[in-house]
Amino acid sequence: MKKTVAEFSVDYYQVLDKDGNPDNALMPKLSDAELKHMYETMLFIRAFDLKAFNMQRQGRIGTYIQVAGQEASQVGAALAMEDQDILFPSFRETGMLIARKHPMYRLLMYWNGDERGLFNEEDIKNFPIAIPVGTHIPHAIGAGWAARLQGKKQVAVGVFGDGATSKGDFHEGLNIGEVFKANTVLFCQNNQWAISVPRDQQTKSETIAQKAISYGVECVQVDGNDIIAVYIIMKKALDKARNGGGPTFIEALTYRIGDHSTSDDAKKYRNEAEAIKAKELDPVIRMEKFLGKKDLWTQEYKDDLLKRYAEDIEKEVEKFEAQPDPKPQDMFTSLYEKMPERLERQMKEFGF
């Protein structure tokens, strides 16, 4: 006997096409103010991203990892979250962290080698940035599981790139997440490149999204350069998790316009024509076209915003540059709640 025992499909969502025309059947009810807030947040993040990149080039911060091209994915996902939710970011989530009110001067501190940059100043939980790829996915699952066990209406959101889905952490996390119905959303920004390895070399899966099907986790693919589509899909997944429905895996299709990091030169391995073509799908421009059709956008409006943002960012830069260096004894005192005697002695031996 032979029969088909399971069949699967993956849905794809896009609300705004590349020219900013909305699919009215999918368009959610969002006020003009909400739409403008989405755009303004993306524009702000693009301005901050460029500033941070330039500061690295000027030697004012150590390393920086650019967001450029992924603003719709990051802002759409972050704005759909509630303050009480917990974000588990990887290193490219500066956009999400800013949208989630992580102080910018602290982000600059982090990228300049100061651990105090990861301190949560606001009453919003943003977990420390994960540097080893994908290893934070089980943390987002565990935190979402803890939320369910404690009856909290809270969701943990793990964010990572396409490369992370090749790691065991991703697979073990997803599997456990569904088994224990964690209040978790896993949000993958498939930006087509993991440093120098392209998407089709990362995996031969037709989609990244379908990897979740193996674990019984609901999955969906979304146009990651369409902020409205990202926002509504994310909101739906968050609502489901918040109400005990378990995890969802979202693959947002986007593109890394810049290099992997400030220590990398993508020209070595990436056809420049591809990057130039990707700019046609620019998420910020797409939203401008959409808002323009609704008479909510003009060049002057944008120029005014950019002028204001440059001033706001400059204030954060000044605050960052005014921070005194951390004290050497912080290395010792911040490790345990109560420092063991042996470590206290070492601290003295080191002269702190």
Next chain:
Amino acid sequence: MVVATIVSAVNMALRQEMKRDPKVMVLGEDVGLDGGVFRATDGLIKEFGSDRVCDAPLAELGIVGTSIGLAINGMKPVAEIEFSGFMYATMDQILSHAVRIRTRSRGSFTCPMVIRTPYGGGIRALELHCESGESIFAHIPGLKMVIPSNPYDAKGLLASAIRDPDPVIFYEPMRIYRAIKQDIPEEEYTVPIGKAQIVQEGSQITVISYGSMFKQSMDAVAKMNGKYSVELIDLRTISPLDEDAIINSVKKTGRCVVVHEAPKTCGFAAEIIAQINEKALLSLQAPVARVTSPDVPFPFSKLENHYFPSQERIIKAIEGVMSF
């Protein structure tokens, strides 16, 4: 008082801590209906339900990784890794994340979790079931490494580990899980982490051990019928290390033998000897000896009795140091 073995003491500590604090939960492979392969979690699922006693998928990295997430968001997970040989799949989660969360976030998040695992050989188990990796963990800053050698300490130290605000590895000596029967209090108590115990006072030589090899050392000393006045120290915790207990004893006796089951090179004895060199060198009347396993992987069961320290080797080392 109640008669307990190490494994039943572990079970008692888990039960008492789960009763005391609703945030405490247990997760691992076969910890639920099966009660754990050594029965350490026996009966817990019946008493506390499957939300707090979780039969996890067969994924060590995932168990430890999700425990971190549980810990940072209000729960107190006690993860069981079925055998210590399976711990290595979880190293990235422990080393790169668990121990760094408090310092990296400057206290915004903390990671109060315990990983329990049976360790060491001596029960003719399969390969990779018998590892003694304690030095690897003791080398990781921010991690506490606890290794009880008897039922009383197993219960009290596990209670302390569960109440600890930072990550703790709890190594349970598999070969003596049921070998020692001891009267221990039924009510809850704690044994502090980081304090060694002088089990027998003596004036001529200090014998230092912990976990599975403590009983072996004690039995070896007993076999010598009081030939020397031996001070026996059970470290109980190797990180943080009770330096004072070691140094004060060696200053008194002037001679020392360290015994452990892990391989020799970079084994924990090396750290103890370095401590003695730094702080008690001039009190020494003989070089400090170490009785360890050789620098080879833990062998299959046919050879295991040739691998870890035997009572004969311990006696030989004591005689060697005494006659130096």
